Amino acid sequence: MPTNKQVAIIGGGPAGLMAAETLAAAGVRVAVYDAMPSVGRKFLLAGRGGLNLTHTEAQAQFLSRYGNRSQAVAPWLQGFSAQALRDWVHALGHDTFVGTSGRVFPTDKKAAPLLRAWLHRLRESGVVFHVRHRWLGWVENNALRFATPDGERQIRADAVVLALGGGSWAKLGSDGAWVPILQAQGVPVAALQPANCGFDVGWSEHLRSRFAGQAIKSVVLDFTAAAGAPFRKQGELMLTATGLEGGLIYAASARLRDAIAATGSATIHLDLAPGWERARLTREIAHPRGSRSVSSHLHSRVNIHGVKMALLREIGSAEDFADPARLAALIKALPIRLIAPRPLDEAISSAGGVMFEALDAHGMLRTLPGVFCAGEMLDWEAPTGGYLLTACFASGRAAGLGVLAWLGAI
Numbered sequence: 001m002p003t004n005k006q007v008a009i010i011g012g013g014p015a016g017l018m019a020a021e022t023l024a025a026a027g028v029r030v031a032v033y034d035a036m037p038s039v040g041r042k043f044l045l046a047g048r049g050g051l052n053l054t055h056t057e058a059q060a061q062f063l064s065r066y067g068n069r070s071q072a073v074a075p076w077l078q079g080f081s082a083q084a085l086r087d088w089v090h091a092l093g094h095d096t097f098v099g100t101s102g103r104v105f106p107t108d109k110k111a112a113p114l115l116r117a118w119l120h121r122l123r124e125s126g127v128v129f130h131v132r133h134r135w136l137g138w139v140e141n142n143a144l145r146f147a148t149p150d151g152e153r154q155i156r157a158d159a160v161v162l163a164l165g166g167g168s169w170a171k172l173g174s175d176g177a178w179v180p181i182l183q184a185q186g187v188p189v190a191a192l193q194p195a196n197c198g199f200d201v202g203w204s205e206h207l208r209s210r211f212a213g214q215a216i217k218s219v220v221l222d223f224t225a226a227a228g229a230p231f232r233k234q235g236e237l238m239l240t241a242t243g244l245e246g247g248l249i250y251a252a253s254a255r256l257r258d259a260i261a262a263t264g265s266a267t268i269h270l271d272l273a274p275g276w277e278r279a280r281l282t283r284e285i286a287h288p289r290g291s292r293s294v295s296s297h298l299h300s301r302v303n304i305h306g307v308k309m310a311l312l313r314e315i316g317s318a319e320d321f322a323d324p325a326r327l328a329a330l331i332k333a334l335p336i337r338l339i340a341p342r343p344l345d346e347a348i349s350s351a352g353g354v355m356f357e358a359l360d361a362h363g364m365l366r367t368l369p370g371v372f373c374a375g376e377m378l379d380w381e382a383p384t385g386g387y388l389l390t391a392c393f394a395s396g397r398a399a400g401l402g403v404l405a406w407l408g409a410i
């Protein structure tokens with residue numbers, strides 16, 4: 001492989017670092033540029049949640065998580081599967097374990113030791129890091145422009161991998177500022193949108209001030225968009241000052257976001273008493289309550305209390321509370337109207353990005369020969385469960401291999 005070639009990787013997240021590793025392993029000179037004072041900041045944040053690296057489910061099921069982009073993601077995962085990712089972590093000297101849900105985590109559930117080991121290995125293999133280098137685009141002679149603490153720098157490279165991330169958590173570096181730069185070069189970019197995000201409802205002051213921050217568990221969330229398969233899943237939510245957050249709603253967030261965009265709102269139904277049959281709930285509620293309040297009656301007979309009771313009060317009418325059958329129906333399917341996704345900056349990940357039709361089979365931008373893209377900046381999305389990181393690592397490796405193929409050809 002051409003050791004006299006110099007490749008610039010812009011963006012030091014999982015995708016960019018994996019591209020760097022792939023290229024350095026082939027003997028290419030690699031420099032990683034990042035706007036932030038250090039690389040991998042979002043990866044480190046993911047470590048705060050335990051760092052769900054990947055998932056053990058069967059390949060076909062795994063691939064289905066990428067929805068209508070699964071065909072585009074498939075070649076990445078064929079080259080670097082969930083098992084390959086685990087092997088890679090093990091080779092860095094860290095063990096992994098499989099949680100009860102099939103999710104894979106590092107044994108210590110931390111990102112920092114893994115990133116440290118990885119950066120050490122990258123430096124050993126000759127990768128050079130330039131932090132506080134914000135990429136601004138190109139100058140006419142095709143040199144890359146960077147803003148640095150010492151002023152603007154221009155850098156030439158034989159090939160470039162852009163791995164600039166999505167648009168959430170801008171303070172960690174991925175601010176989506178690359179979108180207009182690429183659009184100005186004729187690259188089609190789908191608008192960045194929140195994915196794996198919370199939603200606004202617009203609670204009453206009473207509910208917000210007394211229950212924000214409380215977990216709602218366990219509930220079943222039901223949602224069916226006008227044109228789409230029904231979503232039904234059990235899990236946990238969190239009531240926030242503005243609406244709902246948490247794993248269960250993240251799982252439905254792509255379809256909820258799209259439904260809101262299409263019709264202005266999306267109504268989910270929560271089963272507040274999973275495992276209870278409606279007829280039995282009705283019977284229990286209809287039981288004479290004597291001098292007890294409705295709240296203590298519901299608490300003792302059907303175990304509805306706290307934030308669940310507050311939600312029932314928020315949405316139910318006096319008529320609902322007066323009729324055991326209606327109240328049971330409400331407990332089994334409480335309608336909550338979501339009016340907006342939370343802003344992109346708060347989301348776990350971004351949907352949208354560089355469209356796949358802009359890329360050739362090697363991940364190179366058709367309109368910018370020698371410039372490759374990888375990671376979350378591409379137009380795919382996936383739920384939480386390790387699917388995001390797996391695709392970022394795998395696409396970084398694919399872009400690295402694409403660069404090698406291209407350098408071999410020039």
Ligand SMILES: Cc1cc2nc3c(=O)[nH]c(=O)nc-3n(C[C@H](O)[C@H](O)[C@H](O)COP(=O)(O)OP(=O)(O)OC[C@H]3O[C@@H](n4cnc5c(N)ncnc54)[C@H](O)[C@@H]3O)c2cc1C
Pocket residue numbers: 010011012013014015016033034035036039040041042043045046047049050051052053054133134135136163164165166168169172173174175176177178347348349374375376377385386387388389390392
């Ligand atoms: C709270 C949270 C928890 C998460 N937990 C998980 C999890 O457990 N499992 C999972 O699979 N995923 C998780 N994710 C998602 C995962 O972290 C991201 O999908 C992944 O980091 C994206 O990798 P990337 O390399 O594409 O981009 P990023 O990691 O965002 O890296 C992009 C890099 O590009 C740099 N950059 C951007 N613009 C410029 C510029 N103009 N010039 C120079 N540098 C630039 C940035 O500074 C950054 O370092 C989580 C995300 C969040 C926010």
